[in-house]
Amino acid sequence: MAGGRDERAWVHGAQRGSASDLEALFRLHWPRAFRAAFLVVHDSAAAEDIAQESFLAAVRALDRFDRRRPFGPWLHRIVVNRAIDWSRARQLRGETELLNIVAAPLEPDPLDGSLLASLAALPPEHRAVIVLRHLLEYTPGEIAELLGLPRGTVNSRLRRGLDSLKEHV
Amino acid sequence: MRRELERVEIPGEHEARTRARAVVLVAFSEREPTPHRRSRRPVAALAAAVVVVAGLLSPPGRAVLGELRAAVGVERAQPALFSLPAPGRLLVSSDSGAWIVDPDGSKRLLGDYREASWSPFGRFVVAARRNELAALEPDGGVRWTVSRQDVRSPRWTGSPADTRIAYVDRLGLRVVAGDGRRDRLLAPAEGGALAWRPGPGFELAYVSASEVRLQDVETGGVRWRANAGRLPAARALSWSADGSRLLVVLSDRLLLLDGRGRELARRTVHGILTAALSPDGGRVALARRTEIVLLDDRLRGPRRVFAGGGRLEGLTWSQDGRWVLTGWPAADQWVFVRVTRGEPRIVAVSNVSAQFRSGTFPRVEGWCCAG
Numbered sequence: 001m002a003g004g005r006d007e008r009a010w011v012h013g014a015q016r017g018s019a020s021d022l023e024a025l026f027r028l029h030w031p032r033a034f035r036a037a038f039l040v041v042h043d044s045a046a047a048e049d050i051a052q053e054s055f056l057a058a059v060r061a062l063d064r065f066d067r068r069r070p071f072g073p074w075l076h077r078i079v080v081n082r083a084i085d086w087s088r089a090r091q092l093r094g095e096t097e098l099l100n101i102v103a104a105p106l107e108p109d110p111l112d113g114s115l116l117a118s119l120a121a122l123p124p125e126h127r128a129v130i131v132l133r134h135l136l137e138y139t140p141g142e143i144a145e146l147l148g149l150p151r152g153t154v155n156s157r158l159r160r161g162l163d164s165l166k167e168h169v
Numbered sequence: 170m171r172r173e174l175e176r177v178e179i180p181g182e183h184e185a186r187t188r189a190r191a192v193v194l195v196a197f198s199e200r201e202p203t204p205h206r207r208s209r210r211p212v213a214a215l216a217a218a219v220v221v222v223a224g225l226l227s228p229p230g231r232a233v234l235g236e237l238r239a240a241v242g243v244e245r246a247q248p249a250l251f252s253l254p255a256p257g258r259l260l261v262s263s264d265s266g267a268w269i270v271d272p273d274g275s276k277r278l279l280g281d282y283r284e285a286s287w288s289p290f291g292r293f294v295v296a297a298r299r300n301e302l303a304a305l306e307p308d309g310g311v312r313w314t315v316s317r318q319d320v321r322s323p324r325w326t327g328s329p330a331d332t333r334i335a336y337v338d339r340l341g342l343r344v345v346a347g348d349g350r351r352d353r354l355l356a357p358a359e360g361g362a363l364a365w366r367p368g369p370g371f372e373l374a375y376v377s378a379s380e381v382r383l384q385d386v387e388t389g390g391v392r393w394r395a396n397a398g399r400l401p402a403a404r405a406l407s408w409s410a411d412g413s414r415l416l417v418v419l420s421d422r423l424l425l426l427d428g429r430g431r432e433l434a435r436r437t438v439h440g441i442l443t444a445a446l447s448p449d450g451g452r453v454a455l456a457r458r459t460e461i462v463l464l465d466d467r468l469r470g471p472r473r474v475f476a477g478g479g480r481l482e483g484l485t486w487s488q489d490g491r492w493v494l495t496g497w498p499a500a501d502q503w504v505f506v507r508v509t510r511g512e513p514r515i516v517a518v519s520n521v522s523a524q525f526r527s528g529t530f531p532r533v534e535g536w537c538c539a540g
Binding site for chain 1: 171186197
C-alpha cells in the first residue's frame with residue numbers, strides 16, 4: 001500500500017494532468033472500491049458500474065479536491081452511497097425476484113451459504129457499514145461521517161451485522 | 170473478517186478492472202484541468218492529442234497512454250467517411266433526406282425522405298415522407314408511391330419473388346405488397362415497434378400496448394402474444410436472421426423470446442437506449458447510456474466494447490456480424506466497433522452531420538447487403 005505522501009503526490013500530479021499519476025491512483029484504489037461495491041450490491045456488473053462511475057465522478061471533481069486530505073475516503077463515500085442507492089432501487093423494483101424466477105442466473109451464484117449469503121440477508125445500509133468497517137477499516141466515527149449517520153446508528157448496525165455474520169468472524 | 174471479505178471471489182474481477190481503467194483514463198484525457206470548462210470534444214481526438222503531449226512527458230506516461238490506446242482501441246478519428254470497415258451499404262436519414270453510403274464511402278442522396286429501410290437483399294429502398302410512402306431504386310428513381318397521412322416506420326420483407334412492406338400511418342399499422350398494390354390496414358391504432366420475422370411467409374411482430382404480437386399478415390391470424398399485461402411498451406424488436414429468436418428491448422430490460430413467443434431469457438439493465446441481435450442471433454449488442462455492451466445468446470456475460478463521453482444513439486450490426494455502428498451525437502461522430510474476439514477495435518468518423526448536410530445528427534437506418 002502506498003503511503004499518504006505518495007497518494008498526495010499522485011493527486012497533485014493528476015490535478016496537473018498526469019495520466020500516470022491518475023493511473024497510480026486507479027491502481028491503488030480500484031480493487032477495494034470494486035470489492036466494496038460488490039459486497040453491498042452482490043452483482044458484479046452493477047459493482048463495476050458503480051465503481052467506475054465513482055472514479056469518473058472523482059475525475060470530474062479532481063480540480064476541486066483538497067489534496068491535503070486522503071483520496072480514499074472521498075472515493076469510498078461515493079462508492080458506498082451509490083451502492084446503497086442501487087440496492088434500494090433494485091429492492092423497489094423487485095428485480096431480484098424477477099431475475100431469480102424468470103431468468104437463468106446471470107453468473108455463478110455466489111450466495112452459496114458462505115459469508116456472502118449471510119451478508120446478503122442484511123439490508124444494504126447494514127452491508128455498507130460492515131464493508132466500511134471490516135473491509136475498508138474505517139472506525140465507527142469515520143463511518144458515521146462518511147455516511148452522514150449518527151454514530152449510534154453505525155454502532156447498532158455493526159452489532160446487528162456482526163450477530164448475523166458471527167459464524168464467519 | 171477482512172481476510173474473509175477479501176477472499177470472496179467476484180466473477181469477472183480482472184476484466185472489470187481492465188475495462189474500467191480504460192474508461193477512466195479516457196475520461197481523464199477529456200478533462201480540462203482549468204476552471205473554465207471547454208466544450209466536450211471527441212474522445213478519439215482527445216486521446217490522440219494526449220498521446221502527442223505524452224510524447225513530451227516521461228516514458229511511464231507514454232506507456233500508460235499506449236496501453237490506454239490498446240485497451241480501448243481508439244484510433245484517430247477520420248475527418249470523413251472514406252470507407253466502411255465491413256461489406257455492405259449504409260442507409261442513412263438526415264435533415265436533407267435519405268442517403269445510401271457505398272463501401273468506398275461515396276454517398277448518394279435518394280431524395281427528401283425522413284425515414285427509410287432496405288428491401289430484402291438491398292435491391293430497393295422504401296422511404297417515407299410525411300404523407301407518402303415510396304419504393305425507390307438505389308439510385309433514387311421512384312418505382313411507386315402511396316399517399317397516406319403521417320407515414321412512418323416502413324419495413325420491407327420477403328423473397329425475390331414476393332414481398333410486403335409494413336408501415337404506420339395515422340390510422341394504425343398497414344401492409345402493402347412490394348409492387349405498391351393491396352395496401353390495407355392490418356391493425357387499427359397500432360403504431361409501436363415492429364419487425365418482420367425472417368423466413369418464409371409474412372409474419373410481423375409488433376408491439377401492442379403491453380404485449381408483443383406475432384401476426385400472419387396474409388391470414389390476419391395472431392400466432393402468439395407475449396407477456397400480455399405485464400410489460401411496458403417495448404422500444405425495439407430485433408429478430409435473428411433465421412427467425413428463431415426475437416429480442417424485445419424495453420427501457421429497463423431485455424427479453425429474448427423463441428420463435429413461438431416463449432421466453433428464453435431476460436436481463437434487467439439500467440439506461441437502455443437500444444439493442445439488437447447479431448445477424449446469427451448469437452450475441453446482443455446493447456447501447457446503454459454512454460457505452461456499448463455485448464451479451465451472449467442467453468443475455469449473459471456482459472462485455473463493454475466501447476465507452477464514450479456522451480449519450481450514444483442507434484446501433485446497427487454489419488451483415489457479417491463483425492462490427493457494430495453507433496452514433497455519438499455530442500462528438501458528431503459515428504463509431505464503428507469491431508466486436509470479434511479479442512480487444513475491440515474502434516474506427517471513428519468525425520463531422521458526420523456536415524457530410525449528410527444535416528442540422529441534426531444523421532440516423533443509420535440499416536447496413537445491408539453488398540452489391
